[in-house]
Amino acid sequence: MSKIKCQCGHENPFGTVLCERCGRPQTEEAKASQLVDMRYEGSARRSQTYNRSIVDRIWNFFSSVKIGISIIIAVLVTSAIGTAFPQKLYVPATTEVELAAYYERLYWLFGTAYYKLGFHDMYNSWWFITLIGMLGISIIIASVDRVIPLYKSLKRQRTKRHPSFMKKQRIYGEGPTEKPDVSLGKAEEKLKKLRYNVKTEDGALLAEKNRFSRWGPYVNHTGLIIFFIGILLRGIPGFYVDETMWLLEGDTKAVPGATGYYLESKKFTMETYTKDEAGEVFGEALDRVGMIAKNYQTDVALYKDKEGALPGSGDQEFVKDYSIIVNDPLNFDGFNVFQMDYRQDEDLKSMTFQLMEKSTEKSLGEFTVNLVDPEQNYEIAEGASVVLSDYYPDFDGMENGEPKSKSSIPNNPAFIFKMITPEKPKGEMSFVAIQQTLETEENAYKVKFVSAEMRDKSGFVVRKDKTLYILLLGGIIFMIGVIQGSYWNHRRIWIQKGLDNELLIAGHTNKNWFSLKKELDKVQDFADLPAYEDRQDKESNLEIKEGEQS
Amino acid sequence: MGLAALSSNLLLVSFIAYLVATLFFGGAVKGAKSEATYQNNRWGKIAIIITIIGFISHIGYFITRWIASGHAPVSNMFEFTTAFGMMLVGSFILLFYLYRTPSLGLFALPIAIIIIAYASMFPREITPLIPALKSYWLTVHVITAALGESILAISAVAGLIFLLKNIDLTKKSKQRFWIEAVIFTLILVVGFVLSSTTFKLIGYEAEFTYIDKNEKPAKIEYNYPPLFGMHQYKAITPEVMTPWAEMPAIINAKTLTTFVWAVTTGILLYLILRLIFRRPIATLFQPFAKKANSQLMDEIGYRAVMIGFPVFTLGALIFAMIWAHEAWSRFWGWDPKEVWALITWLFYAAFLHLRLSRGWDGEKSAWLAVIGFIIIMFNLIAVNLIIAGLHSYA
Numbered sequence: 001m002s003k004i005k006c007q008c009g010h011e012n013p014f015g016t017v018l019c020e021r022c023g024r025p026q027t028e029e030a031k032a033s034q035l036v037d038m039r040y041e042g043s044a045r046r047s048q049t050y051n052r053s054i055v056d057r058i059w060n061f062f063s064s065v066k067i068g069i070s071i072i073i074a075v076l077v078t079s080a081i082g083t084a085f086p087q088k089l090y091v092p093a094t095t096e097v098e099l100a101a102y103y104e105r106l107y108w109l110f111g112t113a114y115y116k117l118g119f120h121d122m123y124n125s126w127w128f129i130t131l132i133g134m135l136g137i138s139i140i141i142a143s144v145d146r147v148i149p150l151y152k153s154l155k156r157q158r159t160k161r162h163p164s165f166m167k168k169q170r171i172y173g174e175g176p177t178e179k180p181d182v183s184l185g186k187a188e189e190k191l192k193k194l195r196y197n198v199k200t201e202d203g204a205l206l207a208e209k210n211r212f213s214r215w216g217p218y219v220n221h222t223g224l225i226i227f228f229i230g231i232l233l234r235g236i237p238g239f240y241v242d243e244t245m246w247l248l249e250g251d252t253k254a255v256p257g258a259t260g261y262y263l264e265s266k267k268f269t270m271e272t273y274t275k276d277e278a279g280e281v282f283g284e285a286l287d288r289v290g291m292i293a294k295n296y297q298t299d300v301a302l303y304k305d306k307e308g309a310l311p312g313s314g315d316q317e318f319v320k321d322y323s324i325i326v327n328d329p330l331n332f333d334g335f336n337v338f339q340m341d342y343r344q345d346e347d348l349k350s351m352t353f354q355l356m357e358k359s360t361e362k363s364l365g366e367f368t369v370n371l372v373d374p375e376q377n378y379e380i381a382e383g384a385s386v387v388l389s390d391y392y393p394d395f396d397g398m399e400n401g402e403p404k405s406k407s408s409i410p411n412n413p414a415f416i417f418k419m420i421t422p423e424k425p426k427g428e429m430s431f432v433a434i435q436q437t438l439e440t441e442e443n444a445y446k447v448k449f450v451s452a453e454m455r456d457k458s459g460f461v462v463r464k465d466k467t468l469y470i471l472l473l474g475g476i477i478f479m480i481g482v483i484q485g486s487y488w489n490h491r492r493i494w495i496q497k498g499l500d501n502e503l504l505i506a507g508h509t510n511k512n513w514f515s516l517k518k519e520l521d522k523v524q525d526f527a528d529l530p531a532y533e534d535r536q537d538k539e540s541n542l543e544i545k546e547g548e549q550s
Numbered sequence: 551m552g553l554a555a556l557s558s559n560l561l562l563v564s565f566i567a568y569l570v571a572t573l574f575f576g577g578a579v580k581g582a583k584s585e586a587t588y589q590n591n592r593w594g595k596i597a598i599i600i601t602i603i604g605f606i607s608h609i610g611y612f613i614t615r616w617i618a619s620g621h622a623p624v625s626n627m628f629e630f631t632t633a634f635g636m637m638l639v640g641s642f643i644l645l646f647y648l649y650r651t652p653s654l655g656l657f658a659l660p661i662a663i664i665i666i667a668y669a670s671m672f673p674r675e676i677t678p679l680i681p682a683l684k685s686y687w688l689t690v691h692v693i694t695a696a697l698g699e700s701i702l703a704i705s706a707v708a709g710l711i712f713l714l715k716n717i718d719l720t721k722k723s724k725q726r727f728w729i730e731a732v733i734f735t736l737i738l739v740v741g742f743v744l745s746s747t748t749f750k751l752i753g754y755e756a757e758f759t760y761i762d763k764n765e766k767p768a769k770i771e772y773n774y775p776p777l778f779g780m781h782q783y784k785a786i787t788p789e790v791m792t793p794w795a796e797m798p799a800i801i802n803a804k805t806l807t808t809f810v811w812a813v814t815t816g817i818l819l820y821l822i823l824r825l826i827f828r829r830p831i832a833t834l835f836q837p838f839a840k841k842a843n844s845q846l847m848d849e850i851g852y853r854a855v856m857i858g859f860p861v862f863t864l865g866a867l868i869f870a871m872i873w874a875h876e877a878w879s880r881f882w883g884w885d886p887k888e889v890w891a892l893i894t895w896l897f898y899a900a901f902l903h904l905r906l907s908r909g910w911d912g913e914k915s916a917w918l919a920v921i922g923f924i925i926i927m928f929n930l931i932a933v934n935l936i937i938a939g940l941h942s943y944a
């Protein structure tokens with residue numbers, strides 16, 4: 001494509017609207033218009049210039065802000081629909097049938113439709129993910145399409161502009177002054193005080209500040225893209241672990257997802273606020289709502305396989321003790337273990353028994369069997385003890401006259417005790433299970449159930465997320481970009497000599513015109529410049545005119 | 551006087567100060583000929599001083615309550631909404647000093663007043679924190695998010711002034727309909743405050759048992775005559791009215807009852823006003839907007855979004871993700887409250903792009919600002935009360 005040569009002699013890339021150097025309009029349209037479109041300095045953007053190949057078409061599609069906004073709105077609307085009813089994640093159902101039934105039971109026809117359309121899993125649906133992908137592509141292409149030409153034309157701009165450029169600015173004024181050179185000099189002085197960068201050339205002046213704010217949108221878009229990349233990386237194994245784990249008090253289990261690590265739960269605690277401790281300020285609230293939870297905590301110990309030991313060989317070393325509470329996970333080796341859930345009083349922890357003489361119902365004493373890790377011998381009194389000769393944690397009836405255990409979890413514990421008493425120093429055998437006692441021969445003593453203690457269960461989530469730092473980086477860059485683009489704005493003021501004693505002034509800012517005008521007013525007062533007008537603010541212009549008449 | 555009581559009194563002081571300041575802003579606007587002349591009007595100066603006194607007292611409320619409860623007072627509906635009202639006034643003061651336009655105060659303060667009144671309808675006692683809320687990040691997140699939202703809300707105030715000034719209310723039009731709808735919504739909020747206060751003064755109470763969504767028995771107390779009953783309800787309080795209808799388990803009939811009472815009161819109030827004045831209620835407010843400069847209001851609307859958007863992003867998304875990661879092990883969970891924060895954010899992103907790249911300024915931009923405020927309020931009120939998720943302040 002051929003270059004466009006401006007009257008000033010500068011060669012502009014094909015598609016340029018305003019000459020990069022002097023600002024003369026290059027297209028018929030720009031020449032005819034009242035105000036020029038200054039958004040990208042009238043530079044040649046790929047998307048506005050080429051429209052031939054399929055690549056051009058795709059490029060143009062994604063670089064359009066109209067398309068970009070449509071994608072944003074589409075994401076917005078789909079997200080909103082996803083909040084109408086609970087998402088799959090929050091529904092207490094495990095199978096598809098249960099899910100369907102849940103939506104139908106609670107939301108009738110709407111629920112069924114919602115489920116059938118796949119809205120119940122909106123944020124993992126292919127169309128939602130496609131939309132996010134399109135958003136990312138659009139951000140990249142739209143930014144590249146604009147940032148390069150914008151950068152070039154801001155770098156190439158000349159101080160002295162053609163009057164036709166000045167006249168087409170939103171803020172413009174012209175008029176005679178007594179001493180144009182003095183005014184220009186004073187204007188320069190004042191503008192420098194207002195912290196503008198001032199350049200002069202041949203009776204013309206360009207004052208500019210905060211050009212860096214123009215890069216804000218591109219910086220923030222970069223941040224967004226980094227964020228998206230972070231999310232994409234989660235698909236790669238090793239970057240992301242997300243597991244759940246239930247752990248009973250007293251148990252030790254391998255940590256899912258973290259090979260070689262083991263977690264032991266020492267104790268689970270749940271506390272509620274009591275009126276005394278909470279103090280009187282909370283009294284009213286506790287009266288109204290009743291119980292309010294105060295703390296969920298699991299005291300744990302972490303172990304890991306010794307260096308060189310085979311996994312699961314039991315050759316472990318202690319790493320650390322920790323109290324995991326809500327908002328304070330256990331950290332190790334890039335993993336986090338969060339306190340997420342609990343169950344109380346569902347699982348047996350230990351049982352307490354009495355050794356009793358049958359005829360007199362006289363107790364010799366009590367003993368407690370730990371159901372997870374039982375001891376063998378229990379001393380009860382002088383000469384009286386109980387030996388646990390066999391233990392069936394999950395008793396499941398007899399097989400060939402032998403008791404059998406379904407699992408090692410103490411769901412239905414059964415015991416064979418050997419009772420040693422001064423009268424029967426050889427010991428008597430007794431089989432004890434819940435609700436039944438069997439004896440091979442008539443015994444003088446029995447073991448009687450007294451009470452059971454329950455264990456609590458803690459629900460943990462095990463997380464490892466190497467992408468967090470990438471996400472955080474994206475977030476920080478995004479913030480830098482938005483702040484850069486929002487809290488500063490790019491302002492330019494042109495002043496130059498016209499014919500005779502005339503001065504022309506023009507101003508442009510990408511936003512916040514009010515502040516630009518305030519600064520311009522200060523310069524105008526100080527340097528005796530001609531009046532200017534804001535061609536978009538009809539009302540104040542009217543007020544000023546009315547003021548002049550009265 | 552205990553700290554908690556002191557705190558309540560300070561809130562009352564600021565409420566009254568805002569009322570008085572509104573009158574002075576009104577005087578400033580009335581006494582001036584145009585935008586250009588009222589910038590340094592004496593009434594306006596007094597008004598902003600009273601506003602600042604009210605604001606300081608409001609901060610006093612916030613700090614004393616913080617000390618009394620031991621945690622930042624943003625942990626339930628009353629506290630959060632009151633804090634939001636406080637930040638709204640703070641944001642107004644900031645923008646007032648940037649642009650010095652009393653019109654903004656004349657509209658921003660009444661909105662803050664309505665918000666504080668709305669907040670006071672919720673249980674006001676100090677509640678201890680449940681474990682998930684005990685986090686430094688939560689405090690930072692909620693305060694920053696509310697601050698961002700309040701600055702964004704100022705843009706809606708400027709937008710509203712722009713619209714009232716520029717829409718021709720003498721002729722029937724789509725714009726006239728919608729601006730009236732906005733005013734109507736504000737009247738509904740007043741209706742809620744009125745009905746709730748009335749039954750509170752009477753001391754109405756009715757207790758019921760019912761079966762909840764998870765098919766467990768539960769108990770609930772109504773503060774309004776129960777128009778709708780909970781799922782399989784049974785009255786505990788003797789001689790209360792029998793609800794008209796029983797609701798299925800997913801609908802909170804108590805909320806629905808409150809809602810219907812509020813809306814009915816609001817509609818009645820609106821109809822009475824219409825009967826008295828015999829013209830759209832928006833026309834009553836129009837004279838107060840007449841002197842504002844359109845270009846300036848447009849600029850304030852945009853500037854407020856420019857200032858508020860980064861703050862909102864930081865508070866409602868970034869800090870929220872950090873906290874969610876600490877408390878729930880995942881930085882994002884598609885919980886309704888989160889999604890609505892995202893929606894708000896996307897909406898304002900669209901707003902900025904429409905303005906910057908498609909030249910949507912003036913009236914279009916003003917409408918967008920008003921819609922943005924509606925989304926924020928939806929997230930604050932409806933999502934909390936209706937689509938209860940993890941965040942909901944029960």
Ligand code: HEM
Pocket residue numbers: 039062063064065066067068069071072135138139142143146214217218220221224482485486896899902903906907
């Ligand atoms: C959620 C996604 C997005 C966010 C948060 C975002 C954020 C922003 C922000 C804050 C600005 C500055 C606006 C202003 O200063 O008024 C901006 C500018 C811009 N954005 Fe985006 N953007 C997003 C998506 C997109 C998309 C999809 C496109 C694609 C068309 C796009 C294209 C642009 C363009 C062309 C500008 C103007 C740049 C300039 O004039 O220098 N953005 N964006």
